Amino acid sequence: MNNFISLNFKVWRQIDSKSKGYFEYFTLEKVSLNISLLEALDQLNENLITKNIRPITFDHDCREGICGSCGFLINGQPHGPKKGTTSCQLYIRNFKDNALITLEPWRVKSFPVIQDLMVDRNSLDKLIISGGYLNTGTGDSPDANSIPISPEKAFSSFETATCIGCGACVAGCRNSSSSLFIAAKLAHLGQLPQGISSKKERSKRMRNQMAIEGFGQCSNNLECEAVCPKEISADWISWMNKI
Ligand code: FES
Structure with missing residues (x-):
């Protein structure tokens, strides 16, 4: 079984909250089915840096679905197509070979774009x-299980x-x-x-x-x-x- 696929990305690019954004297309070859979408973006960014192209900015921290830092629209859906899954826990095996994946920042006025997929x-x-x-006064630290x-x-x-x-x-x-x-x-x-x-x-x-x-x-x-x-x-x- 071939464990690698090719992916096409349509990514929102925006230099800062004041600039006009636009979509840019990228292709990524030899993407392992066993890596996460964020790891695929790391791979894509390494390619872009090698070609002197500005890498794609996206937010992340734990990459374990705990911190809430990651998050953008994947094919129009917050965190993508898999229910109960953060962007960082979404794996490439959820996509088909040669799929087009559209990535956009949260489209919310109260979350201005910092850059590309990262919002404030x-x-x-x-x-x-x-x-x-x-801010309720609870006194000294109570013994464990003393508040039923x-x-x-x-x-x-x-x-x-x-x-x-x-x-x-x-x-x-x-x-x-x-x-x-x-x-x-x-x-x-x-x-x-x-x-x-x-x-x-x-x-x-x-x-x-x-x-x-x-x-x-x-x-x-x-x-x-x-x-x-x-x-x-x-x-x-x-x-x-x-x-
Ligand atoms: S990076 Fe922490 S929840 Fe996704």
Whole structure:
């Protein structure tokens, strides 16, 4: 079996947020089926550098689906065609020989393009600063397990704690709403004993900040849930709306 394929890339190129962007085409030969898409981009960038062409800028860090740094549109879909998968965990074996792969940055006003596929997601940090934390006085460090939390609540809180803040939910939403992101952050802490008393106030602040940062409102299209690499349920938006 041939473990190598050729790929064609149509990549968004933009020097900075003020410049006009355009698509550029590249072909990459001998791409192993066993490498990730980001590793294929590394391979492509090495070729470009050898030819004195500016390499493609894209964001990444852990490459393990944990940090949320990676993320762009792959064939029009946030993080690409594989459900529950980040861009960095998407492997070349998911593509056919000679496939055309279109790569674009998140198309969201609140995420201005830094360069090519890399966007500035500082607006998500501002949402966290507005209320995605706990400031409840908890005294000295308690002994382990001295605050009783049922396994159901712990698992439920953990489900939302898996949000990696990649911004795919915003990029997938036709309104560029960050509702699933703030719902996940509120539900993560707001279900635990330490977070219950402040969740109403934090919800108000995060919603206000959402408008300030230019994110849209939720209109229940559920695309956020479909594209979330951690498969966080949009039911958490309903949970947030009842706070
Ligand atoms: S690089 Fe960390 S989640 Fe993809």
